[in-house]
Amino acid sequence: MGRLKITDRTDWEVAVVYANKDRHTRRTVWDDISKYHTMGVPLLIGGDFNCIMAQAEKKGGKAFHFSPAAGDMADFMLTNDLVDPGFNGPSFTWTNNKDARSSIFSRLDRFLVSSSILDVFQGLKVKHLTRLASDHCPILCCLMEDVKKASYHWIKFEDVWAS
Template sequence: MEKFSLPNAFDWEIAIVYADKDRYCRKHVWEDISRYHNMESPLLVGGDFNCIMSHEEKKGGKTFHFSPAANDMGEFMLDNDLIDLGFIGPAFTWTNNKDARSRIFSRLDRFLISSSILDSFQGLKVKHLTRLASDHCPILCIVKEDVRRNYSHWIKFEEVWASYPNA
């Protein structure tokens, strides 16, 4: 786990994962991150999780069933107050590169972040980039501090609204 800080901001902890296909090896990764994570610091975890969490994250192959491995990852997220940031771009980050009838697509790659800092970093975005030579899409997490929408406190009135009958 590494430390990361932005000017005029707090320190973050960052963990980059390449999780094993084996559920039990992957569970050790979740336990290690949890053990070394200081709950006072926001955490960003990104990489290849080798796990899908819902049927929307898979296309092709066997039907998705919520597995013990997905449950392990869900518990890891809950224990560390992590949420999935969502994404912009292609829905799936991995393919098995088989012919069209046997092709499988999954969202194995993602970024998770401590929910406590979302208000401070509304500009956080995750992009799934175009897959080129690999079976995985590259993913990009963009961090922008204090991107807030400015709302006008003025109420705008249109004259035409007065012509509507009262309800």
């Protein structure tokens, strides 16, 4: 876990995750992040969570069941006021690279952010990029502060009005 300074704003805490496939080992990661996270400081976490949270995040293989591991991650998100901001791009970030009948696709990679970040950066976007050489897609988090656009009131002038 580290700190990131966004211009003149307060520091953010940032964590990069490569979570283990084993539920108990992965829960240790959630516990460590929770232990070192300073409540009230915005938190941005990204990486391979090795956990799916909903049926829509999996295609192929065994049927999805909301597992205790998914419950652990949901508790972690709730405890740390984290939300999944959604994404643009391919629905699944991982594949087992098998033939069509045996292929499995899952959304294992994601960003989670403190809800307070979304209050300030309503333009925050997460993109799932094209998978090239890996079995995972690269993911990208773009921060854009909500900028109020100036409103312009156009008046169309008709020449007939001058006569």
